[in-house]
Amino acid sequence: MGRRREAPVAAILVALLAVGVVGGTGYAWSRWNDQVATDTDVESVVDPGSRDEDLPDAPGLPTAEPEPEQPAYEPPTFSTLTPTANRPRPVLLLVGDGWAAGDGASGDDASYAARLGNELGWDVRVVAEPGASYVSPGESGATVSDLWSDAPLAEIDPDAVLVQADYAGPDPDVDAVTSAIAEFGDRIAADLPDAPMVAISSFRPDGVSAKDETAMTQAWRAVEDTLVLRPTKQGFADLPTGPAGNPLDAGHELIATSLEAAFREAGLVPGG
Secondary structure (H helix, E strand, O other): OHHHHHHHHHHHHHHHHHHHHHHHHHHHHHHHHHHHHHHHOOOOOOOOOOOHHHOOOOOOOOOOOOOOOOOOOOOOOOOOOOOOOOOOOOEEEEEEOHHHHOOOOOOHHHOHHHHHHHHHOOEEEEEEOOOOOOOOOOOOOOOHHHHHHHOOHHHHOOOEEEEEOOOOOOOOOHHHHHHHHHHHHHHHHHHOOOOOEEEEOOOOOOOOOHHHHHHHHHHHHOOOOEEEEOHHHHOOOOOOEOOOOOEOHHHHHHHHHHHHHHHHHHOOOOOO
16 A cells, blocks of 8 residues: 555656756746847747748857849940941841741831831841740741851841840740850850840740749840840830730830830930
């Protein structure tokens, strides 16, 4: 009988000891927490509902350095474009996809290339193919880089170059596209080192995310002395389009007027 009574007493003593330890630990933690909060002007060192990345750095650990900010893009400015070789008008070579070729317009004169040439008094030569992009071939099997290779540069002898192409299809290989842009831009600069270069980054067709469009923009901006126009930020990405997704006459007109304004601001055309 005596031994059976000792067991409950021992259990009670163990329970009381556990409560004391837990209570003491909780009190000590509370005091430390309050002290740290006072020293760091933080409400609580640990918020049970917070995520790991929201927690403050532990005492004594180095603070993570913030990510460096990308330098702000400063568009280049150019001298007024003038014709060379005794030609009456400056020659602009437009290399691109179906939109550059005039897809969606009611006629050749309604394309943005023709409208731009008429407004500026320039001779706009077009080397384009529907569906051509930086990595995917168009209807005849050419990428925009292939189009450049096949263009009679010596005959055209352009005073300036404009590139307009997009990603091809959904889920593009962003790394491949941006690498192709870098190579293409460097090639144009090497072939025509004195010709101003302008690139339209992307009109964000179906299947191209804002993040991918930004990657394309940054790839073009890395090409030295290139004026990069970003339709999504400059007000000419939302175009009236037909059933095939190509810009109608009003869409081509908006592209042409936006390009004209950008050219004037960059100094290529007087009156910017």
